[in-house]
Amino acid sequence: MSQALTNRIHDLRDDLIALTQDLIRIPTLNPPGENYRDICDYLEQRLSRQGFDCQLVRAHGAPGDSDRYPRWNIVARRDGKHAGPCVHFNSHIDVVEVGAGWTRDPFGGALEGDKIYGRGACDMKGGLAASIIAAEAFIAEHPDFHGAIEISGTADEESGGYGGVAYLAEKGFFDPQRVQHVIIPEPLGHDRICLGHRGGWWAEIETKGEIAHGSMPFLGDCAVRHMGAVLDAFETDLFPAMAARRTDMPVIPDGARHSTMNINSIHGGQPEQPEDYDGLPAHCVPDSCRIVIDRRFLIEEGIEATEQEVRDLLENLRQTRPGFEYELRELNRVIPSMTDRAAPVVTTVQNAIHEVLGKNPDFVASPGSYDQKHIDRIGRLKNCIAYGPGVLELAHKPDEWIDVSDMLKSACVMAKSLHALLVSEPKSPADR
Numbered sequence: 001m002s003q004a005l006t007n008r009i010h011d012l013r014d015d016l017i018a019l020t021q022d023l024i025r026i027p028t029l030n031p032p033g034e035n036y037r038d039i040c041d042y043l044e045q046r047l048s049r050q051g052f053d054c055q056l057v058r059a060h061g062a063p064g065d066s067d068r069y070p071r072w073n074i075v076a077r078r079d080g081k082h083a084g085p086c087v088h089f090n091s092h093i094d095v096v097e098v099g100a101g102w103t104r105d106p107f108g109g110a111l112e113g114d115k116i117y118g119r120g121a122c123d124m125k126g127g128l129a130a131s132i133i134a135a136e137a138f139i140a141e142h143p144d145f146h147g148a149i150e151i152s153g154t155a156d157e158e159s160g161g162y163g164g165v166a167y168l169a170e171k172g173f174f175d176p177q178r179v180q181h182v183i184i185p186e187p188l189g190h191d192r193i194c195l196g197h198r199g200g201w202w203a204e205i206e207t208k209g210e211i212a213h214g215s216m217p218f219l220g221d222c223a224v225r226h227m228g229a230v231l232d233a234f235e236t237d238l239f240p241a242m243a244a245r246r247t248d249m250p251v252i253p254d255g256a257r258h259s260t261m262n263i264n265s266i267h268g269g270q271p272e273q274p275e276d277y278d279g280l281p282a283h284c285v286p287d288s289c290r291i292v293i294d295r296r297f298l299i300e301e302g303i304e305a306t307e308q309e310v311r312d313l314l315e316n317l318r319q320t321r322p323g324f325e326y327e328l329r330e331l332n333r334v335i336p337s338m339t340d341r342a343a344p345v346v347t348t349v350q351n352a353i354h355e356v357l358g359k360n361p362d363f364v365a366s367p368g369s370y371d372q373k374h375i376d377r378i379g380r381l382k383n384c385i386a387y388g389p390g391v392l393e394l395a396h397k398p399d400e401w402i403d404v405s406d407m408l409k410s411a412c413v414m415a416k417s418l419h420a421l422l423v424s425e426p427k428s429p430a431d432r
């Protein structure tokens, strides 16, 4: 990369800090999805000054969208002087709840040494800020570039992305005719390229019973005991089977290279009473018990077999355990996504990391999913990775922070990638 571009990015250090702080100071908590319009307006002001055409898109009718909490997204596009591919940086603008344990103001954006603190600092307002600085520095240095640069800020990634990237993909924003390369600056670290993620299948299982007086449980049928049999079958059959499977995808951390399942919640019998109620419960045999499972599956397993395995286990209980009745309701499903290591966006960012950092990147895949799923499945765009600054393990934690130097390095890699894709001679259509 030209030294001039690197120098320009380092000269923008104060601007990068101020931009990150401004973004953190707009509390875009999701749920419920607050201040999306404010952060989109802020980004529109900033990016239109730099010659981007900005579209604000509300995801009307998406889950969670209402007049009180509208799902606003921004797509900013800057066309170059010549034909060429479009490089798109996609960042989610929402952050998760604050939670307990903070020693700093979660929306203060305090700068201490090299670190900026706040909810969303690493996941992922720091990544958004780095991509903006990278694009602005690149455009200033190479105003006659080919193709186009897009920067989007999208809603609801933390709750599935249906009011964000999924909605935009359905409207054609991620059509491969329109966009050729996508980089999602999620906090995977400045020297790692994330190729994709595992799949997920969420379901509620309910066991049924029959209500009776608690002093004569033999006259009823206890749904909690039936659920106990389900959990027992999970322990003896399902968990060992899942632990024995290992994916070839480079999922991190290592434990997530196996299939996993979390039991999200369990409830049986009467509703729990509010804390200020000090009456005693009535004596009843529970006629219903429910659990929610969060099953993360491997690309090698597939969604159908994942679902069938749980259904078979429940059917087996129905045939062997007297009185066992159940219902299974699927809550959501996410298909795994994996970008080819030879895809052009992968090799471009790989070379840029090598040039900027003097090392080869680690290739990783994410244990949980992110918006790549919608770009892949709805947009049909396969040339997509996650690459951005930040320490993944800090996401959603108290005192979340981002390193300024980490952001600067990532911005240099992003700018170098823009240079490789948009400044060299126009690519042949096959490379796009």
Ligand SMILES: [Zn+2]
Pocket (backbone or CB within 6 Å): 092, 123, 124, 157, 186, 187
């Ligand atoms: Zn994120």
